[in-house]
Amino acid sequence: MSRRIDIVEVGPRDGLQNDPANLTTSQKLEFIERLIECGVTRMESGSFVSPRAVPKMADSAEVFAGLNRSGAVRHIALALNEKGVRRAIDAKADEINFVLVAGEGFGQKNQGMSPQESADMLAQCAPLVHEAGIPLSATISVAFGDPYTGDIAKGVVGGLAAQAQRAGVGEVGIGDTIGVADPWLVEDRIEEIRLHAPDVFLRVHFHDTRNTGLANVAAAVKAGVDVVDASCGGIGGCPFAPAATGNVATEDVVYMLERAGFETGIELSKMIDTAKWLSGILGHDIPSSLVRAGMYDG
Ligand code: COA
Ligand code: ZN
Numbered sequence: 035m036s037r038r039i040d041i042v043e044v045g046p047r048d049g050l051q052n053d054p055a056n057l058t059t060s061q062k063l064e065f066i067e068r069l070i071e072c073g074v075t076r077m078e079s080g081s082f083v084s085p086r087a088v089p090k091m092a093d094s095a096e097v098f099a100g101l102n103r104s105g106a107v108r109h110i111a112l113a114l115n116e117k118g119v120r121r122a123i124d125a126k127a128d129e130i131n132f133v134l135v136a137g138e139g140f141g142q143k144n145q146g147m148s149p150q151e152s153a154d155m156l157a158q159c160a161p162l163v164h165e166a167g168i169p170l171s172a173t174i175s176v177a178f179g180d181p182y183t184g185d186i187a188k189g190v191v192g193g194l195a196a197q198a199q200r201a202g203v204g205e206v207g208i209g210d211t212i213g214v215a216d217p218w219l220v221e222d223r224i225e226e227i228r229l230h231a232p233d234v235f236l237r238v239h240f241h242d243t244r245n246t247g248l249a250n251v252a253a254a255v256k257a258g259v260d261v262v263d264a265s266c267g268g269i270g271g272c273p274f275a276p277a278a279t280g281n282v283a284t285e286d287v288v289y290m291l292e293r294a295g296f297e298t299g300i301e302l303s304k305m306i307d308t309a310k311w312l313s314g315i316l317g318h319d320i321p322s323s324l325v326r327a328g329m330y331d332g
Contacts, residue, residue, distance in 0.1 A: 047078035049270035081112035098125035139182025173207035192230030213243025217253030267309035267320035
């Protein structure tokens with residue numbers, strides 16, 4: 035049997051949080067339904083952050099209330115402080131993804147926290163999530179470089195992952211928020227986390243800002259990572275990162291992995307159609323290569 039790589043679709047959160055379009059709650063719900071029809075089983079469906087900081091996510095509680103919960107889909111809520119975690123629990127999120135930050139500059143701009151303060155906040159919030167019986171994961175943002183304070187010293191990401199493991203986090207995502215990673219650094223970060231936090235599952239979260247996104251996914255999968263974040267159409271980015279661009283496009287990741295013999299459970303032609311539909315409701319072009327090139331049936 036071929037190896038399975040699980041895709042976590044982040045379009046409804048990372049994808050939409052910085053897009054110029056203002057989708058209605060029902061358009062977001064339609065996007066989520068279409069993604070489920072493509073075979074997505076795990077997705078970040080919204081974030082519980084300050085609506086003043088990220089106005090596009092202000093209706094996440096309404097999005098969660100409107101979800102069709104009949105299938106076996108895990109809807110993840112992103113949070114980065116106690117208020118957000120409490121709101122995510124109230125919204126009946128199936129999983130909470132907590133944002134740790136590896137860089138001081140981005141940490142202050144994005145969430146008003148130093149890296150250590152983000153880890154302390156996780157330790158404070160984790161018991162609430164465990165009591166609610168909800169799986170807890172964490173993504174370490176700017177794990178490869180901070181747009182304000184530069185490279186991340188060796189050991190910082192491993193140290194944060196160790197604190198996440200101690201807080202009972204099951205899965206740690208390594209986030210390249212500003213798209214500065216390269217495949218060799220990806221291997222180093224994976225090794226570092228395995229050394230400091232051997233019990234957590236690993237996930238990777240790449241933005242394709244400098245054309246290294248897919249190469250980074252390939253490096254992570256070669257290093258044994260089984261879970262990859264991606265965004266339909268390749269839309270998105272962080273409002274607090276200058277010149278932010280989208281995540282690796284789900285259909286591009288699925289194409290690469292399935293062509294190489296991995297299984298993702300995602301129907302590529304439907305994902306391409308969904309990305310085209312998304313481009314239509316957003317009212318602008320999207321970065322996806324597969325939307326431009328089309329299917330290859332060779
Ligand atoms: N959900 C909703 N509102 C929240 C909130 C949350 N999770 N956390 C704080 N707030 C509200 C507070 O209630 C307060 O409201 P008020 O002014 O009406 O009283 C206001 O936001 C400011 O709260 P404060 O604790 O002083 O926060 P801050 O202004 O220092 O901002 C964050 C800190 C973390 C709330 C803010 O930076 C944030 O939400 N960032 C999100 C960034 C993001 O989502 N980035 C992309 C994904 S990584
Ligand atoms: Zn991101």
